[in-house]
Amino acid sequence: MKQFADSTNATFSDLTETATLCPYCGVGCALNYGSDSEGVIHYAKGRDGASNAGRLCVKGRYGFDYAAHPQRLTRPLIRRDDAYPRGPLSTFSRANSSGPRKPGGIVDYAEVLPHFREATWEEALERAASGLAKVRDTHGAHALAGFGSAKGSNEEAYLFQKFIRTVLGTNNVDHCTRLCHASSVYALIEGIGSGAVTNVVRDVENAEVAVIAGCNPTANHPVAASFMKQAAAKGTGLLAVNVRRPGMASYCEQYCQITPGSDVAFYNAVMHVIIAEDLHDQAFIDQRTEGFEALAKAVKPYTPEAAEAMTGVPAAQITAFARRLGQAQSAMFFWGMGISQHVFGTDNARCLIALALLTGNIGRPGTGLHPLRGQNNVQGASDAGLVPMYYPGYQAVSDASVRERFEQLWNVSLPEQPGLTTAEITHAALEGEIRGLYCMGENPFLSDPDMNQVRKALSSLDCLVVQDLFITETAEFADVILPASAFMEKRGTFTNTDRRVQIGRPVRQPPGQARQDWHILRDLAQRLGHDWDYADESAVFDEFVQAAPLYANLTYDRLGEHGRWYPCPDANSEGERVLFGDQFPIGRGRFVPAELGQAPDLPDDDYPLVLNTGRQLEHWHTGVMTRRSRALDALAPEARVEVHPSDAKRLGITDGSWTTLRSRRGAVEVQAHITRDVALGTLFLPMHFREAAANLLTTPELDPFGKIPQFKICAVALAPLSTPLTPPQPDAVSHAAG
Amino acid sequence: MSDVTLTIDGRRVTVPEGTTIWDAAQTLGIDIPVLCHDPRLDPVGVCRVCAVDVGERTLPAACVRAVSPDMEVRTDTQEIMAHRRVLTELLLADQPAVSQREQTTGDDKLYALAREVKVTDIPWPDQSERQPRGQDASSPVIAVDHQACIMCDRCVRACDDIQHNDVITRTGKGYSARIAFDLDVPMGESSCVSCGECVAVCPTGALTHQSLATTDAG
Numbered sequence: 009m010k011q012f013a014d015s016t017n018a019t020f021s022d023l024t025e026t027a028t029l030c031p032y033c034g035v036g037c038a039l040n041y042g043s044d045s046e047g048v049i050h051y052a053k054g055r056d057g058a059s060n061a062g063r064l065c066v067k068g069r070y071g072f073d074y075a076a077h078p079q080r081l082t083r084p085l086i087r088r089d090d091a092y093p094r095g096p097l098s099t100f101s102r103a104n105s106s107g108p109r110k111p112g113g114i115v116d117y118a119e120v121l122p123h124f125r126e127a128t129w130e131e132a133l134e135r136a137a138s139g140l141a142k143v144r145d146t147h148g149a150h151a152l153a154g155f156g157s158a159k160g161s162n163e164e165a166y167l168f169q170k171f172i173r174t175v176l177g178t179n180n181v182d183h184c185t186r187l188c189h190a191s192s193v194y195a196l197i198e199g200i201g202s203g204a205v206t207n208v209v210r211d212v213e214n215a216e217v218a219v220i221a222g223c224n225p226t227a228n229h230p231v232a233a234s235f236m237k238q239a240a241a242k243g244t245g246l247l248a249v250n251v252r253r254p255g256m257a258s259y260c261e262q263y264c265q266i267t268p269g270s271d272v273a274f275y276n277a278v279m280h281v282i283i284a285e286d287l288h289d290q291a292f293i294d295q296r297t298e299g300f301e302a303l304a305k306a307v308k309p310y311t312p313e314a315a316e317a318m319t320g321v322p323a324a325q326i327t328a329f330a331r332r333l334g335q336a337q338s339a340m341f342f343w344g345m346g347i348s349q350h351v352f353g354t355d356n357a358r359c360l361i362a363l364a365l366l367t368g369n370i371g372r373p374g375t376g377l378h379p380l381r382g383q384n385n386v387q388g389a390s391d392a393g394l395v396p397m398y399y400p401g402y403q404a405v406s407d408a409s410v411r412e413r414f415e416q417l418w419n420v421s422l423p424e425q426p427g428l429t430t431a432e433i434t435h436a437a438l439e440g441e442i443r444g445l446y447c448m449g450e451n452p453f454l455s456d457p458d459m460n461q462v463r464k465a466l467s468s469l470d471c472l473v474v475q476d477l478f479i480t481e482t483a484e485f486a487d488v489i490l491p492a493s494a495f496m497e498k499r500g501t502f503t504n505t506d507r508r509v510q511i512g513r514p515v516r517q518p519p520g521q522a523r524q525d526w527h528i529l530r531d532l533a534q535r536l537g538h539d540w541d542y543a544d545e546s547a548v549f550d551e552f553v554q555a556a557p558l559y560a561n562l563t564y565d566r567l568g569e570h571g572r573w574y575p576c577p578d579a580n581s582e583g584e585r586v587l588f589g590d591q592f593p594i595g596r597g598r599f600v601p602a603e604l605g606q607a608p609d610l611p612d613d614d615y616p617l618v619l620n621t622g623r624q625l626e627h628w629h630t631g632v633m634t635r636r637s638r639a640l641d642a643l644a645p646e647a648r649v650e651v652h653p654s655d656a657k658r659l660g661i662t663d664g665s666w667t668t669l670r671s672r673r674g675a676v677e678v679q680a681h682i683t684r685d686v687a688l689g690t691l692f693l694p695m696h697f698r699e700a701a702a703n704l705l706t707t708p709e710l711d712p713f714g715k716i717p718q719f720k721i722c723a724v725a726l727a728p729l730s731t732p733l734t735p736p737q738p739d740a741v742s743h744a745a746g
Numbered sequence: 747m748s749d750v751t752l753t754i755d756g757r758r759v760t761v762p763e764g765t766t767i768w769d770a771a772q773t774l775g776i777d778i779p780v781l782c783h784d785p786r787l788d789p790v791g792v793c794r795v796c797a798v799d800v801g802e803r804t805l806p807a808a809c810v811r812a813v814s815p816d817m818e819v820r821t822d823t824q825e826i827m828a829h830r831r832v833l834t835e836l837l838l839a840d841q842p843a844v845s846q847r848e849q850t851t852g853d854d855k856l857y858a859l860a861r862e863v864k865v866t867d868i869p870w871p872d873q874s875e876r877q878p879r880g881q882d883a884s885s886p887v888i889a890v891d892h893q894a895c896i897m898c899d900r901c902v903r904a905c906d907d908i909q910h911n912d913v914i915t916r917t918g919k920g921y922s923a924r925i926a927f928d929l930d931v932p933m934g935e936s937s938c939v940s941c942g943e944c945v946a947v948c949p950t951g952a953l954t955h956q957s958l959a960t961t962d963a964g
Contacts, residue, residue: 010868015844020852051851069942070887237910642886
């Protein structure tokens with residue numbers, strides 16, 4: 009007879025579960041890591057968090073092993089004297105090295121490491137401090153700049169911007185929000201006086217309809233997407249607008265595929281119909297807004313028929329969309345990079361805000377504006393002042409009384425001049441105006457548009473200090489590389505897309521001599537003569553709250569395991585889910601009309617197709633983390649350019665075949681994926697793969713308000729790769745590392 | 747909605763009408779064992795482990811049966827204990843010798859139940875040698891072992907009703923009935939997005955994480 013054999017595994021009965029967060033996207037899922045006494049993480053389990061209710065996606069569930077990757081930096085590194093003049097060190101970074109026979113995957117350490125030598129922390133910090141100080145003393149403080157990170161905690165963001173402003177003495181501090189929702193934030197502050205979301209994702213269950221505009225939540229905010237799909241199953245009408253079919257389209261009542269860059273025309277036409285058919289909320293407009301007449305006048309010429317010609321969406325569909333939205337009792341508006349990453353990104357966002365004001369859909373359950381924030385702490389990093397024009401809590405650098413208050417708080421005199429934004433810093437470096445750069449956890453070489461220009465900009469610097477987990481493409485240019493801590497090695501608060509502030513807790517130690525990011529900042533500040541002294545992360549948080557009234561009533565003790573939303577009106581409150589029920593921070597909401605603009609870098613006979621860039625489910629940004637996660641790399645090991653079947657047929661391209669993709673600035677070689685998700689004449693390339701780096705192709709033009717680059721439109725030509733190929737041998741490249 | 751008062755194991759409890767016996771017992775701190783039910787899912791009552799005595803001819807599943815006024819529920823009679831134990835033995839009869847779940851996340855609910863009801867011998871035929879149910883290792887992150895599947899339907903509901911990915915279904919008849927992906931293709935080739943919700947809810951070693959604790963250099 010069979011016996012019951014108890015197969016309990018001792019390892020798993022001894023695991024410690026630590027309540028922390030997912031390190032990836034802005035949804036901010038709460039999870040437990042099960043780790044052993046060595047700090048090895050064995051699994052991630054969803055926890056009952058306010059934004060995820062126990063759910064996780066592939067990245068949160070399986071993407072945690074990057075922190076334990078053998079390529080983690082364990083000692084400070086200093087560039088060897090013979091590695092100057094400064095430049096890229098790997099074959100990949102040196103030139104247009106893309107394609108099947110070129111190095112792929114992550115940075116090849118065998119090629120890059122010999123150009124650096126290990127150093128003590130004492131020597132590395134001295135080199136970093138003196139390098140930055142020398143630029144300041146020779147060229148002035150405004151020749152320095154800092155890129156912080158939306159992956160760091162609020163405390164790290166707060167200290168980084170404080171370091172750049174008080175120790176280096178410039179407002180040239182920014183982070184990847186500039187590449188993400190800067191235009192949305194500009195439009196929101198202008199329109200309602202607050203840059204954060206007015207309602208949380210999960211309130212979509214109370215919405216009669218929800219507009220899913222220019223975003224792909226099933227890939228980029230998968231857990232948020234699950235709540236949208238759940239709402240749809242219970243009757244919420246989802247209306248998607250996009251140039252590329254989002255996964256969510258299958259759950260939508262209506263999906264309108266617009267031509268690239270025609271968002272303003274589409275939404276103006278929707279508003280035209282709503283006003284023409286008297287579906288607008290006149291009471292809300294009268295009591296809560298200003299500027300309606302100008303808006304009504306501006307959208308008048310945008311008849312559905314006129315918009316059909318501009319957007320490619322049939323007039324009847326535009327009218328149906330407008331009626332469904334206009335007749336709904338409640339509507340939420342979600343949007344993403346398809347709205348924001350344009351030279352007219354601010355105008356696109358203005359239209360969505362106007363649409364919400366026009367239909368009275370702000371301030372009640374089931375209504376609201378929700379730009380889906382990308383990074384786990386992009387909301388918090390912006391709140392903490394990691395932007396050139398605001399101190400913590402969106403207090404303007406240009407306001408003398410605000411500056412005075414911060415001078416008192418920080419006990420220094422502060423620069424008056426607002427700083428430069430991310431892409432402006434790169435451009436200024438090319439002009440020789442920026443001479444020194446401190447990068448904490450950013451990888452501008454891959455993330456910023458027009459890589460060939462970024463390469464020149466980084467090469468031209470007098471001083472580059474990079475603080476990161478790995479040798480990134482950007483770190484190849486550095487004088488000093490400081491080994492930092494990963495998410496699962498630090499304690500800190502993180503603010504998600506819903507404005508919920510939650511504490512992340514360490515489950516493992518940084519490897520070797522790698523250190524906490526905020527300790528590195530503190531030591532650099534002390535070395536440069538500033539008396540920084542904080543007992544722990546919660547003391548930094550308390551100073552941040554003191555600086556930013558936005559976070560009033562929050563402390564580590566009150567945040568506990570589950571966090572709270574800000575604004576938090578009193579010590580016992582959970583914080584506010586829905587904002588602006590009575591009035592906006594600027595009093596009345598402002599309609600800001602927008603006219604359809606024209607994108608630069610449009611197609612012509614030589615570059616006849618439009619390339620769209622973005623993210624895919626299994627990967628994250630420049631791939632520094634996810635391509636070092638065994639599971640995620642196995643699920644999605646290579647880049648594919650999405651091509652419409654008719655374009656593919658015309659060009660002689662088959663599924664999986666190699667192609668050359670060329671823009672006016674560069675070319676990449678990449679395999680094709682044939683799909684009807686992209687419209688005829690358009691292509692999509694994910695941004696994560698350096699061997700097919702989307703940003704070799706993109707254009708550097710910026711939105712005039714948000715200063716966000718136009719990642720979503722660039723003219724390209726696609727052709728089959730003519731020479732016969734041997735497929736890449738990944739082993740030959742990446743195993744050298746160790 | 748009105749409230750209903752009933753008795754569970756001799757203790758009075760008042761709950762809203764429509765509450766299940768299982769949920770009512772939870773409010774008293776009485777943990778009725780269950781394999782197919784998870785509070786995040788709509789109950790289906792297929793594993794029958796949570797069966798209780800309400801004085802009827804048969805034993806209803808507590809996870810599905812709603813309370814009624816003055817109901818007298820027993821969760822711990824000899825008959826119930828024997829019922830639970832035999833069911834557990836039957837479910838264990840063709841399980842793999844070692845639970846993959848105990849080896850990866852350490853939370854196999856079937857094995858935990860077996861320990862709780864003190865199963866030692868399994869006096870039922872083991873069909874696994876004559877008619878093995880098979881494995882599917884095609885996904886880089888999720889290991890499927892049909893041999894450990896008890897057809898509790900949790901993964902199907904988690905995929906459909908929690909994550910709304912609609913990938914997992916059931917196929918086959920009788921002993922060859924099993925879960926399947928899309929139109930019965932290997933999991934790694936299906937439309938699965940690897941969210942892992944099915945692994946999170948699976949009570950046995952049928953759906954487990956491929957090991958992630960170590961990372962190779964390349």
